[in-house]
Amino acid sequence: MTGQTNRTRVVVTGIGTTNPVGGNATDTWDGMVAGRSGVRRLADSPGFAPWVESGLAAELPVGIAGTAAVEPSDVLERVRARRLDRSSQFALIAATEAWKDSGLDAAQAADELDGDRIGVAMASGIGGVHTLLSNYDAMLEKGPRRVSPLSVPMLMANAPAATISLEIGARAAVNTPVSACASGNEAIALAADQIRLGRADIVVAGGTEAAIHPLPIAAFANMMALSKNPGDPATVSRPWDTGRDGFVLGEGAGALVLESEEHAKARGARIYAEVLGAGITADSHDIAQPDPEGRGGSRAILRALADGDIDPADVAHVNAHATSTPQGDVAEALMLHATLGGHATDVIVSGTKSMTGHLLGGAGALEAVATILALHHRLAPPTINLDDLDPAVELDIATKPRDLPLGDIVALNNSFGFGGANVAVAFGSVG
Amino acid sequence: MSTEEIRAALADIVNEVAGVDADDVQLDKSFVDDLDVDSLSMVEVVVEAEEKFGVTIPDDEVKNLKTVGDAVAYIERAQAA
Numbered sequence: 001m002t003g004q005t006n007r008t009r010v011v012v013t014g015i016g017t018t019n020p021v022g023g024n025a026t027d028t029w030d031g032m033v034a035g036r037s038g039v040r041r042l043a044d045s046p047g048f049a050p051w052v053e054s055g056l057a058a059e060l061p062v063g064i065a066g067t068a069a070v071e072p073s074d075v076l077e078r079v080r081a082r083r084l085d086r087s088s089q090f091a092l093i094a095a096t097e098a099w100k101d102s103g104l105d106a107a108q109a110a111d112e113l114d115g116d117r118i119g120v121a122m123a124s125g126i127g128g129v130h131t132l133l134s135n136y137d138a139m140l141e142k143g144p145r146r147v148s149p150l151s152v153p154m155l156m157a158n159a160p161a162a163t164i165s166l167e168i169g170a171r172a173a174v175n176t177p178v179s180a181c182a183s184g185n186e187a188i189a190l191a192a193d194q195i196r197l198g199r200a201d202i203v204v205a206g207g208t209e210a211a212i213h214p215l216p217i218a219a220f221a222n223m224m225a226l227s228k229n230p231g232d233p234a235t236v237s238r239p240w241d242t243g244r245d246g247f248v249l250g251e252g253a254g255a256l257v258l259e260s261e262e263h264a265k266a267r268g269a270r271i272y273a274e275v276l277g278a279g280i281t282a283d284s285h286d287i288a289q290p291d292p293e294g295r296g297g298s299r300a301i302l303r304a305l306a307d308g309d310i311d312p313a314d315v316a317h318v319n320a321h322a323t324s325t326p327q328g329d330v331a332e333a334l335m336l337h338a339t340l341g342g343h344a345t346d347v348i349v350s351g352t353k354s355m356t357g358h359l360l361g362g363a364g365a366l367e368a369v370a371t372i373l374a375l376h377h378r379l380a381p382p383t384i385n386l387d388d389l390d391p392a393v394e395l396d397i398a399t400k401p402r403d404l405p406l407g408d409i410v411a412l413n414n415s416f417g418f419g420g421a422n423v424a425v426a427f428g429s430v431g
Numbered sequence: 432m433s434t435e436e437i438r439a440a441l442a443d444i445v446n447e448v449a450g451v452d453a454d455d456v457q458l459d460k461s462f463v464d465d466l467d468v469d470s471l472s473m474v475e476v477v478v479e480a481e482e483k484f485g486v487t488i489p490d491d492e493v494k495n496l497k498t499v500g501d502a503v504a505y506i507e508r509a510q511a512a
Contacts (some may be wrong), residue, residue: 079450144483149474 007205010192011430013264014257016094016206017369020250020356021049021381022095023070028366031069032381033401037234037355038066039248046071047086047251048212052385056214061221062224064233066250066357082151084163085128090362091160092167095204097124099168102257103269104202108169112267118198119172121410122255123183123207125361125417128155129396130213138265150325160208172200172334177397178361179418181321183207184209185221185364188425189278193260206365208253211213212238217249219337223288226323237358238385239322239351240329240393250357256372271374274428276410277308283420290416294331294338301306301424308420308426312340315347316409317380319371322351322418325359332414333393348404349397351383359418365417365425371413375429378404432510434458437484437503444479445499448472460502466499486510 015025020038022028031038042048042057045067051057072089073081081089106422131154138146142280153159158176159343165174173194177186177255184207191205193282227246229236237248264271282302290297305312318336322329329351352370359366374380380398389397406409409429416422432440442456449472455465468476474498479486479500486509488496496502499500 077450079448082448142482145478149471 003008003320006425008198008231009153009261010195010254010258011261011264012272012275012372012427013259014098014104015272015369015372016097017252017366018068018070018072018090018093019252019254019256019359019366020066022068023075025369025373028369031113032352032355032370033066033379035355035382035384037079037384038069038250039064039233039237039357040067041233042067045253051214052201060214060217062217062226062250065217065235066248068252077110078174083154083271085131085154085159087124087128087208088154088160088163089208091122091206091208091255092163094208095164095168096254096284098204098255098257103272104257106386107267114173114195115169115171117201118151118168118170118173119173119191119194119203120164120170121175121177121194121203121205122161122164123177123187123361123365124157124208125178125180125183126211126216127157128159129144129211129216131155131215133215145335164165170204173200175278178229179421179423180418180419181358181360181363182415182421182423183364184366185368185413185415185423186421187365187424188256188258188275188368189423191280192278195258195260195347201260204255205258205259206253207221207362209360210251211360212249212251220249225325227242235385237324237354239324239354239383239398240321240390241386242388242390244324244326246325247353248357251362252359253362254369256368258367271430273375274375276310276428277304277306278423278425279303279307281422283422285420286332288418290328290331292327292331294335296420297332297335297416297422298338300424301335301414304412304426305339310410310426312343314408314410315340315343315412316404317371317374317411318347319350319411319413320351320376321414322347323353328416330390330392333395334396345394347396348402349395351397352381354384354386363411368413368417368425371411371427373410374428375405375411378406380404434503434507437467438499440483441480441499441502444476445482448475448479456499458498458503460499461497462499480506484510
């Protein structure tokens with residue numbers, strides 16, 4: 001039997017995303033179910049045009065990335081976009097979609113919401129790196145006078161969260177968890193806590209990242225984290241496959257509207273899923289390498305299960321962190337065996353980074369959107385490019401869309417980040 | 432440059448930075464009260480104008496540029512100096 005009964009229940013009433021596969025949640029889900037990759041050549045990506053033109057792109061050790069399927073400048077009004085770092089642009093687009101999807105925009109227009117009871121938890125792994133570096137370039141070329149007076153409010157890590165707060169009138173806590181590639185999932189965990197602790201009725205939660213710039217690409221490549229596979233871009237991100245050799249950088253954002261069940265039901269909202277529990281731990285092992293046995297990640301999963309009073313046998317689906325790195329993918333398989341025991345091989349596991357690339361601080365949030373839609377549609381999205389499963393991985397990995405069981409089921413969303421950050425969030429099906 | 436040429440070029444900058452319709456950027460208009468150009472956007476306008484018109488507009492001078500006409504007149508004087 002799964003589920004705490006004696007505390008405030010937190011539900012998901014809205015979802016939004018913009019990412020390499022799609023510019024909204026519907027297009028993203030359709031693309032994922034179709035097994036469509038969002039990984040492209042940088043030379044074909046409008047956002048990378050300045051460095052293609054300058055020639056720097058050709059000098060980089062990696063020529064592909066999961067660049068946004070829809071350029072944010074095609075969505076946002078020009079002057080609005082000009083005043084926002086690309087990471088805030090993605091966050092605003094995803095959060096606006098989630099907000100409308102929840103129906104809270106109509107409630108707000110009818111003056112039925114109290115902004116003091118609305119929070120934001122929008123994570124970023126790296127912050128406004130495009131703004132920082134473009135202003136540095138301008139300063140070197142033309143002098144300090146050319147540094148934009150908007151640089152700081154654009155590049156600060158909490159700019160995406162603050163942008164959303166301004167957009168929706170959120171006046172409860174406006175948080176920015178920063179835990180590298182676990183950031184987006186951590187935001188969801190912390191947002192659920194805010195609601196459980198009675199500090200907010202509604203929290204817009206998620207993560208964003210816009211780090212497809214030559215410097216982060218060179219940095220990740222030099223630490224040997226990125227794949228240098230020169231083949232067809234769509235085939236390079238290949239979690240659990242023996243041919244994997246590193247992750248593919250992605251960009252974009254994911255956002256959820258989390259709401260107390262009481263508040264959601266009182267307004268007759270559509271409920272996608274319930275946030276049953278969350279676990280946040282640290283490895284204290286290495287600044288960049290994961291614990292090879294995945295002990296910190298296992299503790300995060302166990303905490304999420306305990307937090308939600310979840311019977312491991314009810315876990316039917318896992319959206320894995322699965323970045324396509326040699327070590328990390330195996331460590332995560334070990335975690336699932338350590339935490340789910342003999343049930344680990346009954347769970348249908350998906351690695352959606354095979355299609356999206358790795359959105360760093362946005363990853364956990366985009367994958368939360370995928371996890372919630374998997375529960376909602378009772379369908380696990382595929383893991384593409386898994387041609388030859390690593391023999392060290394004993395899991396039932398979906399390589400095609402796979403039906404999930406009916407009845408009350410649980411899905412886990414895992415995220416692990418540099419700094420040894422581990423976050424697992426358990427969602428429960430509704431209806 | 433004529434007064435009208437300076438006004439028109441400045442109007443393009445104000446449009447680029449703040450999204451104000453260039454036709455609204457007339458000599459009698461106040462940047463703050465009529466055109467809704469906030470203080471940080473005004474700094475951006477000034478820096479763009481310095482490059483465009485080849486002049487220097489010190490920070491202490493910016494607060495005196497209340498209207499479009501004030502700015503155009505300053506630029507004309509600075510170009511003549």
